[in-house]
Every structure is written in structure tokens, then in C-alpha cells.
Amino acid sequence: xxxxxxxxVFEKYLDGYDRCDGKVKLKITHTYGVVAQSTALAKRMGxxxxxxxxxxxxxxxxxxxxxxxxxxxDSFLPETMDHAAYGxxxxxxxxxxxxxxxxxxxxxxxxxxxEKHSDYVLEGVEDPRTLxxxxxxxxxxxxxxxxxxxxxPLETFAGGTAEEIGAQKISPKVKADVxxxxxxxxxxxxxxxxxxxxxxxxxxxxxxxxSLDIVEEQDYVRRIVGRIPYSDQETEHAMxxxxxxxxxxxxxxxxx
Numbered sequence: 736x737x738x739x740x741x742x743x744v745f746e747k748y749l750d751g752y753d754r755c756d757g758k759v760k761l762k763i764t765h766t767y768g769v770v771a772q773s774t775a776l777a778k779r780m781g782x783x784x785x786x787x788x789x790x791x792x793x794x795x796x797x798x799x800x801x802x803x804x805x806x807x808x809d810s811f812l813p814e815t816m817d818h819a820a821y822g823x824x825x826x827x828x829x830x831x832x833x834x835x836x837x838x839x840x841x842x843x844x845x846x847x848x849x850e851k852h853s854d855y856v857l858e859g860v861e862d863p864r865t866l867x868x869x870x871x872x873x874x875x876x877x878x879x880x881x882x883x884x885x886x887x888p889l890e891t892f893a894g895g896t897a898e899e900i901g902a903q904k905i906s907p908k909v910k911a912d913v914x915x916x917x918x919x920x921x922x923x924x925x926x927x928x929x930x931x932x933x934x935x936x937x938x939x940x941x942x943x944x945x946s947l948d949i950v951e952e953q954d955y956v957r958r959i960v961g962r963i964p965y966s967d968q969e970t971e972h973a974m975x976x977x978x979x980x981x982x983x984x985x986x987x988x989x990x991x
Contacts, residue, residue, distance in 0.1 A: 736788045738795070741835040745795055752802050757891050758809070761883065762801045768879035769872070770794040772949075776875055779945040786867070789841055793848045793872050796835065800825060814921075823850040848872045855920055857942075870942035877937050878946060881955045884934050885962060893934075895927045901965040903928040905973050912936070913977055916984065928970055935959055938981055944989035956981045 745766075752759050773794040777787035800822030808815040823846050826832040832842065848868045851857055857873060860866045889897055903926040909919055910932070918940050919933035935956060941947055950956065960978045965971035 736785070736792060736836065736838070736841070738788060738791050741792060741795055744834050745799075748799070749802070752806060756805070757888065758805050759802065761887055761891055762798055762805070764887075765879055765883060766795060766798055768882055769797060769875045772875035772878040773871060775949070776871060776878075776943065776945055779948070780943065786864075789844065789868060790871050790875070792836065792841075793845055793868055794875055796822070796826060796832075796845065797849050797852050797872050797876065798822065799849075812921075819850055819853045844868050852876055855918065874941050874943055874946040877941060878949055880934070880937070881950070881953065881959060884959050885955075889962075893927065893930055897963050898966070900927040900931055901963040901970065902967055904967055904970055905929060905932055909933070910973055910977075914980055916980075931963060932974075932977065935977065935981055938985060947985050947988060950985050956985055 749759075749763060754760065754763070770791055773790040774787065777790045782790070798818065800818035800820070803821065803825070804815060804818045826835075826849070827842065827846050832845070833839075836845075843862075844865045845868075847860060847865050849872070851860065851869050852872045853876075857869055860869050883892060889895065889900065893900060905928045906923065906925045908923050909925075909929045912919055912923070913932055913936040916939055917936070919929065919936045921933075924930050924933055938947075938950060938956065941950070956978060960974055963974075965974055
């Protein structure tokens with residue numbers, strides 16, 4: 736398994752897209768960020784060399800469907816395309832995977848991990864090794880998305896400025912779900928604040944204590960919540976409550 740060779744192929748693939756476009760640049764940076772997070776998680780978890788390399792390969796390819804989604808729709812919204820399913824189809828139905836990885840030894844694991852990395856709930860994976868990698872890519876994806884939420888232009892991924900987002904309210908169902916320890920379904924997001932809440936609620940879906948350790952070490956809950964100035968008083972109070980609930984979850988979940 737040659738990650739460096741696969742990366743060269745990936746870079747050639749990207750030449751078919753506008754690298755100067757803000758959303759394309761965001762996804763390129765995100766891809767390599769997920770590779771870095773996968774590498775860090777594999778090390779923290781003490782995975783063997785083959786699984787560590789497999790995690791890097793899955794991370795490199797996990798969002799390959801995003802670039803076509805942007806070309807067709809100029810959008811990341813799930814209603815425009817199931818980018819995970821499309822990415823798996825592109826790689827395995829069209830045979831593109833052989834450009835990245837000549838061997839077919841790990842095809843089943845890679846395909847399942849990519850197909851399911853953005854599902855609302857990870858279900859239907861029984862093989863232990865496949866489940867390990869399906870969980871790992873989901874965690875690495877969310878961990879790099881913390882960087883995205885802190886560093887990248889809000890207009891690019893959140894649909895408005897910080898001031899515009901913080902002036903809106905949180906829908907009642909979204910607030911109830913996050914305070915009940917649930918992630919937010921895409922179909923339930925109505926306001927810009929609903930989207931913002933969904934970006935912290937995904938901490939409830941982290942699979943490994945090692946992932947939560949990174950969130951705690953980097954103070955991601957407080958920093959992401961604090962990026963927005965909440966001018967709506969009701970929203971401000973709700974976000975204070977949400978921050979307390981998520982902080983408690985991150986600090987205690989999975990600890991004996």
C-alpha cells in the first residue's frame with residue numbers, strides 16, 4: 736500500500752477542478768487534514784502499520800465525491816448529492832480505485848468506510864476490521880472539521896457572516912435534540928444557527944475516547960461555540976447551555 740503514489744494520483748485528479756475556487760480549496764485542505772487526523776488517531780490507538788496505512792488511504796479518498804458535487808451544484812448541501820455514495824461509486828463502479836491502489840485486498844473495507852462516513856448513524860457493518868475503519872474515518876473527518884469551523888471563511892461553509900448567524904434563532908427541535916445528546920439531522924436544519932449547532936452536536940458521534948481526548952485537549956467545544964457573537968439573547972442563552980452539556984460529555988464519555 737503506497738500512500739505517496741496514491742497522493743500523486745489524487746493530485747492529478749484535482750487538476751480537473753478549479754483549485755482557485757474557495758470551496759474546492761477548502762475540500763483539498765480538508766482532505767489532507769483528515770489524513771493527518773487519521774494518522775494521529777492510529778498512533779494514539781496503537782494500530783498496526785497496515786491498519787495505519789489503510790486509515791491514511793481511506794482518508795485521502797473519503798471526500799472524492801465532493802469535488803464533482805461542487806462542479807455540478809456549487810454546494811456542499813446533502814440534498815444536492817450524496818457525496819459519500821457517489822465517491823464510492825466513482826472509485827469502485829468505474830474502476831478508479833485501481834489508479835490509487837493496484838491491489839484489491841482492502842476494497843471491501845475502503846468502500847464501506849467511504850460510503851458510510853457521512854451517514855447520520857453508522858449501521859449495518861458487522862466485520863470488526865471494517866467497523867474499525869468506518870468509525871475511524873468518521874472521527875478523523877469530524878476532528879478536521881473542527882479546524883474548518885475555526886479557521887475557514889464562514890461564508891464558504893456556513894452560508895453567512897458570524898453576525899448573520901448569531902442573529903438567528905435555533906429551531907426548537909434542533910435545540911431539544913442537541914441537549915438530549917443527539918446529532919442533528921440535515922433535514923431538521925432550518926436556520927443558519929441550526930447549521931452552527933449541528934457542527935458541535937457531531938461530537939456526540941465520536942467513536943473513540945482518543946478522539947474525545949483531542950477535542951478536550953484542543954478546547955474545541957468552547958472555541959467553536961465562541962466563534963459566533965450571539966446577538967439574539969435567546970440564542971446566546973441556548974448556546975451557553977449547549978456548551979455546558981457538550982463540555983461535560985467530552986470530559987466524561989468513555990472514561991472508566
